[in-house]
Amino acid sequence: MTMRLTTTDPTTEKDVETYEYHDDADLDRLLDRSADRFESWRDRPVTERQALVGSIADVLRENEDEYAELMTEEMGKPVSQARGEIQKCAWVCEFYAERAAEFLQDERVGVHPRARTKVSYEPLGPLVAVMPWNYPFWQVLRVAAPTLAAGNTMLLSHAPNVTGCAKAVERILDEAGFPEGVFTTLVVDTDAIHDAVADDRVAAATLTGSVRAGRAVAETAGNNLKPSVLELGGSDPFVVLADAPLDRACEVAAKARVNNNGQACIAAKRFIVHEDVYESFRDGLVREMESLTVGDPADEDTDVGPIARADLLDTLETQVRETVDAGATVLTGGEALDREGYFFEPTVLEDVPDDAPAACDELFGPVASLFRVGSEEEAMELANDTDYGLGASVWTEDLERGERLAGEFEAGAAFVNELVQSHPKLPFGGVKNSGYGRELAADGIREFTNKKTVWVSPADGLDG
Structure with a gap:
């Protein structure tokens, strides 16, 4: 039997839309597609990837009212704040469209006069992102913009009550010109999320949500020796x-x-x-x-x-x-x-x-x-x-x-003397039960990269 979920308008308590869950076969197919797409996406020049990220901002700005109204309908955000969220999403995409290549460029490190040594930042592979309902566009795009610009692919598991927003983000990236499979929305239950994080085709995981959910995803990622970033609750x-x-x-x-x-x-x-x-x-x-x-x-x-x-x-x-x-x-x-x-x-x-x-x-x-x-x-x-x-x-x-x-x-x-807020130019994250790792700024784009040391010595050795 096909499993379905229905979203509900919290203002009217009326049903909004019904969606079918992806079954095991669907999940396997989508994981395969994401892994296959990664092999070509990582080889695209970073300038091309960041230009596509910039195109996301164009789509967001052109359809701001539509996306704001969808947020308001699915999770009750005041519409003026919803428009502000879309504008902030466009801003973070424009930021990485401008700065991604700079953040990912090789760093030369002087070690020896006759050696060339550097640190390079290389993408890891498909990322599973588990996101909450409270900022249904911002939470996704503040991860997607740097992750995709870095050369990774991304599989989104969004909160069920904002499935319409999740589908909208996928359409936005399609309209922006991203190849199919670079970004994928998964409509799955909790068990399938953990199956995806544990899957060999997935390289890393990130979650924004409750402490309980964060512990569970971190445990799955840790048991499979995969990096993870958690942005959890706060008081x-x-x-x-x-x-x-x-x-x-x-x-x-x-x-x-x-x-x-x-x-x-x-x-x-x-x-x-x-x-x-x-x-x-x-x-x-x-x-x-x-x-x-x-x-x-x-x-x-x-x-x-x-x-x-x-x-x-x-x-x-x-x-x-x-x-x-x-x-x-x-x-x-x-x-x-x-x-x-x-x-x-x-x-x-x-x-x-x-x-x-x-x-x-x-x-x-x-x-x-x-x-x-x-x-x-x-x-x-x-x-x-x-x-x-x-x-x-x-x-x-x-x-x-x-x-x-x-x-x-x-x-x-x-x-x-200021409201606590996130800003694209500043790293964002917590300590203690609020999680670990950082989003945004240079830190956010480097979290899911292999920080590789490269050492080149002359053929006759350093003392030759």
Whole structure:
């Protein structure tokens, strides 16, 4: 019997589209095609590969509204943010179209006067990429652009609820002129993903998602001695010191918590505030959260749309309820909305116990947790008291102090007086349970290459 999956609009709870899963024979055929295509794709000049990556940007910009509306329909992203995601995808493709050859050029290393020594960057082969639903175009293309420019091929296993977005990305690359098989969308279940990662035709794996999923893929890759990159969850601290620029900090704090409906790994989740400004920041954050418009994400005026799936809404409700039962106070929000769709109110919690879900777990929704501290030292200790280490920010008028504290965060990225974000020109990734390896910048294109040492000595030897 053919297995099928159906995507659901989280705003209306209505079915969007039904897709057939690839069966074992399909998977074998697609793996064969990807491996065969790699042999010719790797030999294409890097200038040709990067030009094709640049063509992706052209297709994205020409069809921005179509792709944004698809995102909004499948996972509930406010449409203005969805357009911003498409624009960012075009940007990362243009970045690698310009810089790929530079990042991949041989590096000459002086070792001996009579020897020619260098480091070259050569593609590994087919890459399995397991991607999440929350940024359904960006997460894929920030991996695909450098991976394909480097000469690898890519097999995408996307989250089931954004299968339409996955299919759209494949069509985009086809329209951009990529040969068939360089990029392939797999519609498969979890067991098939692990089969693909373990397959001899696959060279490496990358995953963006939960810690549980990351551990599973890393175990499969490790057991088969294949490199992997993991970008996992986060519980980012947002540290507000006594000399913080409060008006801007409150405004950015709300944006940092509810962007993408609060469903972002690098969202600020724990707001750690010095007691001297605690009440002022708390009241300002509550005002900002209460000013947000919750509603249909297809409406241009909507700030916060639905949670992406019913089960994710149930999980968020449980986490908030258990946190309140443990002693936390709800300052605003705290409930799912009694309406069609998977909506949750923008929420601010205070007096959060150290062992409550809102302190320990990653809450994937528009819920901010406030913590009062009495000193800079206490703030940093609490900021680092987490199993995660993706991003962090500190807010202060003293920039030298801010830069010093940025160096103390146990995180892959630290920002002073700014929203934590990814940028094509900067490496992105985490430490601890937030994963390992880096995406973007030069690091991202080199992650899935063989960094090969080449040593050429004269025939009569180095001393001849």
